Amino acid sequence: MRNLILILGDQLSHDISSLAEFNPAQDHILMCEVWDEATFVKHHKKKIAFLFSAMRHFAKELEAKGLPTSYVQLDDAKNTGSFSGEVKRAIDRFSPDKVVVTFPGEYRVLEEIKSWSKRFDIDVDMREDDRFFVSPDWFRKWAHGRKSLRMEYFYRQLRQDNRILMDGDKPEGGRWNYDQENRKPPSDGMDVPAPYRGQIDEITQRCIALVADRFGDHFGNLEPFCFAVTRDQALYALDKFFEERFGRFGDYQDAMIQGEPWMFHSHISFYLNCGLLNPREVVKRAEFAYYDRQAPLNAVEGFIRQILGWREYVRGIYWLKMPEYADENALEAKRNLPWFFWTGETQMNCLRQCILETKENAYAHHIQRLMVLGNFALLAGIDPKQVNEWYLIVYADAFEWVELPNVTGMILYADDGMLASKPYAASGAYINRMSNYCENCSYKVTQKNGPKACPFNYLYWDFFARNQDKLKGNPRLNNAYGTLNRMTDEKRNAISSDAERFLSQLDN
Ligand code: FAD
Ligand code: DLZ
Ligand code: SF4
Known part of the structure; x- marks a missing residue:
């Protein structure tokens, strides 16, 4: 076999870089639910059920497209419980020439992947995660020699480089930032639209039962389970946001109301982060909504700033500063987290x-x-x-x-x-x-x-x-x-x- 392609739980995108040049006659995909990832911290029950269900649906879609896929479920008898164990098992089974994987989202996982070529005596082809607007290398170069790494300058550069919300070489509307207009307090009797609520199919039902059985001591309620677990459902949730909430996103971005957890936010971070939605398509849709006069500039700019600005910027900081960043404690804070x-x-x-x-x-x-x-x-x-x-x-x-x-x-x-x-x-x-x-x-x-x-x-x-x-x-x-x-x-x-x-x- 030519390539063993490992797809991680936050890489559920059909155009993920590890699948580029995929050849169904020679290549094989591996996806695995592993105990180590579900327990290295005791994730919220709903988070595990969501990821497992989204992973299972994604694997089904790959198979339906004719892409040979091995999906290891948590309770499979031979599941070794770790990425390394599952990759080794698949290498033994398929004898691939190399392992292909897209750059992971966590330093811990990166270190694990880096150990494989020596441990398993195999080539590992780690590819850029091009779902982000900028790579860790790009960010490193941008940061080099700067006295301060403020998000604002990074964001302006990305607006210009990607020609987003630009009027020639000026920002649309004449200003880069409309945050001043985005601090309205809530008013009495606001009608906040109901959030997306997905159908629970058999796959999700099984994941919920699995989590109830195996992760009962983890924090959080499993039900009601409302998340989208496929790309089509996530796209529907995104449509719903643009139709029902986006116009007021800016005005009430900072407002909180008792009993209204969802407010006018988009609730798409889950889908962006696990790959069901792509940030480029979301930013483009938001920009279109402005030119199509569906939403005011303060909402559109505020929303794009979160995704093109903050989301990309924090990723850049993470990869620039890890692993030391995880030990930072400049204010020497020592108190235990209250119960x-x-x-x-x-x-x-x-x-x-x-x-x-x-x-x-x-x-x-x-x-x-x-x-x-x-x-x-x-x-x-x-x-x-x-x-x-x-x-x-x-x-x-x-x-x-x-x-x-x-x-x-x-x-x-x-x-x-x-x-x-x-x-x-x-x-x-x-x-x-x-x-x-x-x-x-x-x-x-x-x-x-x-x-x-x-x-x-x-x-x-x-x-x-x-x-x-x-x-x-x-x-x-x-x-x-x-x-x-x-x-x-x-x-x-x-x-x-x-x-x-x-x-x-x-x-x-
Ligand atoms: P919206 O308000 O609708 O914003 C749209 C999108 O912008 C979000 O989906 C998200 O992708 C992006 N975004 C907004 N703010 C940020 C930010 N500060 N950093 C990165 N992306 C941003 N976001 C996560 O995705 N995962 C986290 O683990 C996470 N932890 C956070 C912890 C703290 C202490 C704080 C202050 C913020 C954290 N955020 C995190 C950022 C932000 O709170 C969430 O992205 C947002 O609440 C998700 O809800 P939404 O999709 O409705 O966002
Ligand atoms: C968060 C998580 C959980 C709970 N379980 C799995 C899993 O079983 N299999 C998997 O591939 N990924 C899981 N993840 C996500 C990973 O912990 C990790 O964040 C990503 O692999 C980093 O790219
Ligand atoms: Fe208001 Fe009570 Fe919170 Fe103080 S602790 S900010 S009074 S809700």
Whole structure:
């Protein structure tokens, strides 16, 4: 046999580079559900069921196209439980000339693949993942010699290079960024459209049963299961977003409403990240919607910025900085992750809502991840390793290349400001402005100190006081440190004793 092609669980794209020049007469595809990948962290039950079902559907499509495929299910008697074990088994069975695989999404898997040529005495052809707009090499060159690696400049370059939303050599509408218009608070009685809800076929039903049986001790609810598991279904979910939500995506990008986990977001990260959708097609559709007057520029630019900008940028940072990036802890945060991150049992209503929705859906939208859950982890000084593990476990779209920079760089400032120009720290006032969570909370958002005060209020100032030596040189924090340093000793003492009381309860 000529080539053994390994397709990983996040490579479910028919045009994946490992399948280029595929010859059905000589080549063979391998896909495998392996215990090691399902348990290296204890992924949310829904995440495992989603990936297994999407993988099984994808393998069926390959076979229907006449591409010889071996699919190893988790419970197959001979399943060795690891990528290496399954590749070795397939090499022994098919005697291929070489193994072909597209560049993986995680450093850990890359290291494993790199060991195969020596271990199994075989050529390994690792191909670029051209589903991304830029490669890790391209990013490395872009980053070389730059004093600061801000996303904004990277994004502008990609807009120009790919001629997206451009008017000649100027950005469409005259500005690169419409974020100022994308911060509307929610209003009463907003009608948020129902999210996509897929049919559960027999394949998905079996995956749900398998996960219930084998991963019962993992976090999260298995049902209701609503994800798309085929490309056709994912395309339908994408259509639904463009038709029903896209127009208001920009305006309410940062808004949160109790009981509305999906808001006006697209809910396509799962499908983009496992390969059912391609970022280029999504960006093109968004651009078309602007020229076709289906959506305003602030929505279109804001959405394209997330995919062409943030998504590509965090991947670039990941591959530029790994493996050291996984150990960053610039603020020396050491606190254990509070148990309520698993149960939602906290009096802080905003956290409770976001955690319970995460548990139910394996999804929370960006501002919940950033300004509620992430903000709390930052202010409370939680150990980055534990925070990273939590985020990698709980979201169905979480793969390390995208999760780690968002956690270590964006929410925890653990990379000393390489990704974010200042910590995304906020007091209760921000959450109150952008949500209705505070109306149902046992704490008072307007109260700054004392047992009834919103904990975000004193934790915010305690965070800046605690980290003064590390942060005070940052010009973007001049206002915060100016205010802190003008506070009376009495006020500062109240802040630190409230914070100490609250944080010590957390540790218990
Ligand atoms: P939308 O709001 O509709 O945005 C459209 C798309 O833009 C998303 O589908 C996603 O592909 C992309 N995008 C938006 N923001 C980002 C970002 N900051 N980084 C990368 N891509 C982005 N996203 C993941 O895909 N996987 C993760 O594991 C992940 N972990 C995160 C952890 C933290 C602490 C934070 C703050 C953000 C994280 N994000 C992650 C980014 C973002 O929150 C999700 O992509 C988004 O919430 C997915 O929902 P959506 O598809 O409805 O997104
Ligand atoms: C996340 C995950 C899980 C739960 N299970 C599998 C699996 O059984 N087989 C597989 O090929 N991939 C799985 N994945 C995704 C991988 O952990 C990993 O993120 C990718 O292989 C990196 O490209
Ligand atoms: Fe969250 Fe504070 Fe509002 Fe309660 S009062 S919901 S803790 S921001």
